[in-house]
Amino acid sequence: KQEVTQIPAALSVPEGENLVLNCSFTDSAIYNLQWFRQDPGKGLTSLLLIQSSQREQTSGRLNASLDKSSGRSTLYIAASQPGDSATYLCATYGGATNKLIFGTGTLLAVQP
Amino acid sequence: DTGVSQDPRHKITKRGQNVTFRCDPISEHNRLYWYRQTLGQGPEFLTYFQNEAQLEKSRLLSDRFSAERPKGSFSTLEIQRTEQGDSAMYLCASSFRMAGANVLTFGAGSRLTVL
Numbered sequence: 001k002q003e004v005t006q007i008p009a010a011l012s013v014p015e016g017e018n019l020v021l022n023c024s025f026t027d028s029a030i031y032n033l034q035w036f037r038q039d040p041g042k043g044l045t046s047l048l049l050i051q052s053s054q055r056e057q058t059s060g061r062l063n064a065s066l067d068k069s070s071g072r073s074t075l076y077i078a079a080s081q082p083g084d085s086a087t088y089l090c091a092t093y094g095g096a097t098n099k100l101i102f103g104t105g106t107l108l109a110v111q112p
Numbered sequence: 113d114t115g116v117s118q119d120p121r122h123k124i125t126k127r128g129q130n131v132t133f134r135c136d137p138i139s140e141h142n143r144l145y146w147y148r149q150t151l152g153q154g155p156e157f158l159t160y161f162q163n164e165a166q167l168e169k170s171r172l173l174s175d176r177f178s179a180e181r182p183k184g185s186f187s188t189l190e191i192q193r194t195e196q197g198d199s200a201m202y203l204c205a206s207s208f209r210m211a212g213a214n215v216l217t218f219g220a221g222s223r224l225t226v227l
Contacts, residue, residue, distance in 0.1 A: 004154075031214065043118075043203060043220040044155070089154055093214055098168060099145065100205075100216055102154030 002027040004092055006103035013080055014111050021075040021106045023090035028068045031094030035064050035075050038087045038105070048075070052094070080110045116219035118204050124225045125194055132190045133222040137206030144187050145216065146179055147203040148172065155203055161187060194226045 003026045013019050023033070032051045036044040048057045048064040050073070056065040063076040073090055087107050091100040117136040125131050137144050143162050147155035158177070159169045163184040173179070176194075181187040191198055201223050205216040 034215070036218075041201075041223070044205075044218040046215065046217065049215055091154075093216075098214075099157045099160055100155075101157070102147075104152070104154045 002101045004101050004103040006106050010107040012109040017080050018078050021088050023073040025071045025092050028071050030092045033073050034091050036089040082110045082112045085110050116206050118219040118222045122223045126227050130192045133202050135187045135204030141206035141208045143207045145205040146189050149201045196226045199226045
């Protein structure tokens with residue numbers, strides 16, 4: 001059974017700092033891994049999707065990497081801004097299931 | 113297309129009442145998912161449809177929960193005899209699988225509060 005863990009659970013940084021969010025998963029037989037952003041009381045916004053054959057994806061100040069062999073993914077946010085404050089969730093898709101399995105998220109606060 | 117739509121956005125009900133949520137997916141998406149999210153947790157899978165067929169159900173989906181997608185378009189999630197533990201955000205997502213990638217697009221969610 002796939003289990004997805006995110007560390008840290010919460011993170012507070014000053015504006016302008018670069019930061020890394022971590023995601024680990026127990027079953028490496030995944031088709032893809034997706035990072036989402038969730039603002040308080042809102043739905044999920046997809047940030048990046050990395051297919052199993054890929055090592056990383058970039059979108060603006062965001063870069064996500066995937067290492068299937070070690071069961072890890074990281075989301076790198078460059079030059080953080082207060083508007084980046086949100087919960088970041090990673091989720092894996094694949095293996096013996098046709099559903100996304102989510103981690104519990106990292107609550108990010110960027111202080112102005 | 114305006115994405116995945118969910119209705120109502122917020123529902124407050126008394127324990128024991130029945131509630132129904134509706135999800136309208138992106139029109140060309142053949143897969144539709146329901147998830148439940150409680151405070152401080154990641155979304156948990158409830159069920160998914162491919163077209164009108166319900167292909168997988170979680171153990172979280174007790175007998176009081178039923179989901180339908182009668183024509184392979186919109187879906188409804190009904191909760192009968194609600195309990196306080198049903199209070200959560202109910203998220204719907206749709207997707208279209210292509211070339212091994214299954215990218216889910218989520219709606220804004222329906223928040224249920226059971227008093």
